Amino acid sequence: MRVHGDIDRSGGTTQDGRPPLSWAEARAAARDIGRRCGPGARLREPLAAAAGGVLAEDLRARVAAPSYDAAAMDGYAVAGRGPWTVRGRVLAGRPHEIELAPGQAVEIATGARVPEGAGSVLPYEWAERDGDVLRGAVEPGRHVRRKGEETAAGSRVLPAGTVVTPAVLGLAASLAHDDLPVHRPRVRAVVSGDELISAGVPAPGAVRDAIGPMLAGLVASGGGVLAGARNVRDGFETMVSALADAADASVVVVCGASSAGPADHLRGALAELGASVLVDGVRCRPGHPQLLAFLGTEQEPGPVVVGLPGNPNAALVAVLTLLLPLLRGMTGRPDRDPGRLVEGLLTGHVSAHERDTRLVAVRVEGDRVVPVGHDRPAALRGAALADALAVLPPGWRGPEAELLWLPG
Ligand SMILES: Nc1nc2c(c(=O)[nH]1)N[C@H]1C(S)=C(S)[C@@H](COP(=O)(O)OP(=O)(O)OC[C@H]3O[C@@H](n4cnc5c(N)ncnc54)[C@H](O)[C@@H]3O)O[C@H]1N2
Ligand code: MOO
Numbered sequence: 057m058r059v060h061g062d063i064d065r066s067g068g069t070t071q072d073g074r075p076p077l078s079w080a081e082a083r084a085a086a087r088d089i090g091r092r093c094g095p096g097a098r099l100r101e102p103l104a105a106a107a108g109g110v111l112a113e114d115l116r117a118r119v120a121a122p123s124y125d126a127a128a129m130d131g132y133a134v135a136g137r138g139p140w141t142v143r144g145r146v147l148a149g150r151p152h153e154i155e156l157a158p159g160q161a162v163e164i165a166t167g168a169r170v171p172e173g174a175g176s177v178l179p180y181e182w183a184e185r186d187g188d189v190l191r192g193a194v195e196p197g198r199h200v201r202r203k204g205e206e207t208a209a210g211s212r213v214l215p216a217g218t219v220v221t222p223a224v225l226g227l228a229a230s231l232a233h234d235d236l237p238v239h240r241p242r243v244r245a246v247v248s249g250d251e252l253i254s255a256g257v258p259a260p261g262a263v264r265d266a267i268g269p270m271l272a273g274l275v276a277s278g279g280g281v282l283a284g285a286r287n288v289r290d291g292f293e294t295m296v297s298a299l300a301d302a303a304d305a306s307v308v309v310v311c312g313a314s315s316a317g318p319a320d321h322l323r324g325a326l327a328e329l330g331a332s333v334l335v336d337g338v339r340c341r342p343g344h345p346q347l348l349a350f351l352g353t354e355q356e357p358g359p360v361v362v363g364l365p366g367n368p369n370a371a372l373v374a375v376l377t378l379l380l381p382l383l384r385g386m387t388g389r390p391d392r393d394p395g396r397l398v399e400g401l402l403t404g405h406v407s408a409h410e411r412d413t414r415l416v417a418v419r420v421e422g423d424r425v426v427p428v429g430h431d432r433p434a435a436l437r438g439a440a441l442a443d444a445l446a447v448l449p450p451g452w453r454g455p456e457a458e459l460l461w462l463p464g
Contacts, residue, residue: 075337075344079377079413079447082338086348086378089334090385093360095217096241096280096306103229106220108279109238110387115214115224118232120204125170129199132183132190133174134161140190146171161190170200207231217388219279241306241386243275244359245285246298248313248322249366252287266368266436267311274375277463278383280307295325299351299361306386308359309379312366314345322347322363331361335378339450340413342433343373348382367433373415376445376460402427408452415460417442425457 077085098112127133134140136158143160146152148167156162156173164170164177177199183192207213213231218224220238228236245268252265265287272282283305288298295313302308313322326333326349335348345365352358362379364371384391402425406416417431417438425446431438439445444459 074411075339077335077338079338079340079415079449082335082340082346082348082377083381085335087381087385087391089348089360090382091388093306093382093386095239095387098237098239100235100237102235103225103233106228106236106238107222107225108276108281109220109236109240110279111214111216111218111220111224112237112239114212114216115218115228115231115233115236117207117209117211117213120209121207121230122201122203122205125203126201127164127166127168127170127177127199128201129177129179130166131164131177131179131181131199132161132192133164133170133177133200134190134194135159135171135173135175138191138194142185142188142190174200176200219387219389239387241280241383242283242304243271243280243307243309243383244283244302244305245271245309245311246295246302247285247287247311248290248295248298249311250290250319252312254287267364267366267371270368270372270375271309271311274372274379274463275309275383278380279387279389280383290319290321292321292324292328295321296328299325299329303351303358305359307379307382308351308361309364310361311364311371314347314363314365326351326361338374338377339411340373340377340415341409342367342370342415343377344412345370346374346378348378365433368436369431369439370433372436372439373445376415376462380463402446402455402457406446406448406454408448408454409450411450413450414448414452415445416448418446418457418459419443420459425459 095110135156140159140161143162145163146168147165154162154171156171162171175196176194178192178194183190247265247268251261251263253262254265258264268285271285275282286298288294299308310322313320329351331349331351333347333349337344338346343365347363349361351361364374404427406427408414417428418425419428420443428438428441442462444461446457447460448457
């Protein structure tokens with residue numbers, strides 16, 4: 057993580073004790089910080105593992121595309137004018153040394169190498185064959201994909217910084233790449249809480265960790281990679297050493313311990329480590345105790361810390377508010393959300409918060425946006441049923457609402 061000196065390190069709360077940043081300001085700040093931090097570690101990854109990264113170098117063609125003259129249709133490769141004499145058959149993947157003289161043809165499959173001397177391919181649909189004699193109308197050059205006509209060997213096909221989508225992976229494979237140099241923010245998670253268990257049925261007083269299982273997919277949707285998740289017990293020293301141990305990451309996500317209780321040690325641990333807290337709470341419901349901080353110094357920058365509240369739905373909102381905009385900023389992804397404006401269509405009873413932005417789980421049903429309920433801070437049932445969170449700014453009267461799409 058590289059931090060530049062011009063970031064406002066003031067953080068803190070306003071005089072009335074409320075978080076200084078609105079929900080929209082917090083998202084914009086996280087994205088901006090991500091842009092300044094840059095795209096994270098450079099790795100050379102096998103193709104399948106490179107998905108979601110951003111190219112660390114221009115992608116160049118290791119071979120021409122196509123890499124040989126190939127038939128684009130099933131039919132006959134023909135040389136010169138017809139009628140032609142059919143000399144045999146060539147199939148894709150079968151090497152051959154056939155050369156055709158004018159007046160000769162071979163039956164050919166799509167993708168097979170067109171013999172030397174053949175000028176075009178006559179599809180079956182246009183061919184008349186009587187024994188070895190073939191007739192039909194061809195246009196010179198038709199239905200042959202010439203070597204290099206799409207891409208010349210050695211040419212630059214994509215610039216550094218391109219997001220590795222499934223199409224980019226397919227293209228890279230077709231141009232003979234086995235691995236790709238990509239940048240990808242490495243994210244480490246610290247899941248804190250004495251009451252948490254990660255398997256089985258909880259006894260009274262114990263709680264299944266519901267945030268840890270969400271993180272890999274959420275981090276990947278922002279272009280990062282979850283390099284590890286640690287469950288730690290509540291404790292000041294434990295939190296300090298968990299943060300210090302994650303120093304090799306671009307981003308450390310701390311789940312829980314974000315509030316003011318006796319077991320909530322995140323803020324104290326950050327102070328102990330000399331962190332700069334840049335987002336100290338956000339004016340939104342749920343999720344207001346979330347935070348964003350830098351570890352390290354100007355000379356030796358450390359990771360960005362994103363603090364998620366322990367209530368799982370509040371944590372999800374904080375991921376969408378701070379973590380994903382941060383990762384998108386780091387990886388140069390477009391900020392696609394808040395998504396689109398849906399006009400006049402939020403149905404059912406929802407009320408805005410007087411001073412904070414409310415995020416409400418909704419389903420999009422045709423042209424209606426329907427709250428699904430079950431979206432209190434501790435409940436993920438609503439988010440699991442929902443397509444999106446409707447963004448209701450303070451004092452919202454509706455019915456228009458902006459939608460923040462939930463990662464799929
Ligand atoms: N005096 C105040 N108390 C609280 C405030 C406040 O402003 N003043 N904010 C409340 C809000 S809002 C939230 S959200 C929580 C945030 O708490 P923490 O981030 O400190 O998290 P914990 O106290 O550890 O846990 C809160 C709650 O969530 C459960 N939890 C924690 N981690 C997980 C997990 N990984 N999976 C499932 N559930 C988890 C935990 O058992 C608690 O029930 O603080 C309020 N209090
Ligand atoms: O804001 Mo808390 O983060 O309501 O659950």
